[in-house]
Amino acid sequence: QKEVEQNSGPLSVPEGAIASLNCTYSDRGSQSFFWYRQYSGKSPELIMFIYSNGDKEDGRFTAQLNKASQYVSLLIRDSQPSDSATYLCAVMPSGGYQKVTFGTGTKLQVIP
Amino acid sequence: NAGVTQTPKFQVLKTGQSMTLQCAQDMNHNSMYWYRQDPGMGLRLIYYSASEGTTDKGEVPNGYNVSRLNKREFSLRLESAAPSQTSVYFCASSEPGGGKGPADTQYFGPGTRLTVL
Numbered sequence: 001q002k003e004v005e006q007n008s009g010p011l012s013v014p015e016g017a018i019a020s021l022n023c024t025y026s027d028r029g030s031q032s033f034f035w036y037r038q039y040s041g042k043s044p045e046l047i048m049f050i051y052s053n054g055d056k057e058d059g060r061f062t063a064q065l066n067k068a069s070q071y072v073s074l075l076i077r078d079s080q081p082s083d084s085a086t087y088l089c090a091v092m093p094s095g096g097y098q099k100v101t102f103g104t105g106t107k108l109q110v111i112p
Numbered sequence: 113n114a115g116v117t118q119t120p121k122f123q124v125l126k127t128g129q130s131m132t133l134q135c136a137q138d139m140n141h142n143s144m145y146w147y148r149q150d151p152g153m154g155l156r157l158i159y160y161s162a163s164e165g166t167t168d169k170g171e172v173p174n175g176y177n178v179s180r181l182n183k184r185e186f187s188l189r190l191e192s193a194a195p196s197q198t199s200v201y202f203c204a205s206s207e208p209g210g211g212k213g214p215a216d217t218q219y220f221g222p223g224t225r226l227t228v229l
Contacts, residue, residue: 044220101157
């Protein structure tokens with residue numbers, strides 16, 4: 001079992017719709033969770049981080065964390081073509097503050 | 113404020129050649145990392161340095177060596193390149209926040225695209 005799992009996609013959504021990206025992790029003691037966006041040919045950049053159960057909103061982005069189910073998600077409301085990218089889920093494990101594990105990423109395509 | 117810089121941006125090597133990838137950050141971060149990214153494999157940690165003077169192996173360290181030259185610079189060396197090392201290499205830095213906040217965010221350089229023939 002991979003430590004951090006994501007559906008590779010592509011996930012296609014029409015412009016203006018809500019995109020829902022999901023991530024599961026295996027280390028129950030994981031502390032912090034990050035969503036990075038990576039455009040083709042570019043480096044990853046942080047979109048959201050979350051470390052408490054529940055929802056965290058930042059503009060059109062909402063991160064959701066459920067530690068009991070070992071599940072973290074990213075919702076993108078009013079999706080725009082500029083949101084088309086690969087979204088990487090990253091998990092910081094218990095006791096290893098530096099060794100973040102990345103998922104393989106979900107490719108999102110927003111169709112105009 | 114350039115953030116994280118990497119050199120070179122592109123490199124083609126022949127099997128058996130050696131090279132060093134350079135990385136520097138100007139954010140005064142203590143921690144630095146080297147990742148490789150391959151299609152379908154995501155970002156995999158090669159080595160990391162929690163602070164100046166320390167380095168530790170990550171998930172895929174074989175065939176690589178690193179040097180934390182000072183707080184700003186962290187280099188990755190391929191002693192004898194192999195085709196399996198064809199990849200995109202990213203350097204990143206962070207200032208550990210104890211797992212409770214944005215300080216654990218990693219900032220990435222633009223990457224080095226390496227091809228080994």
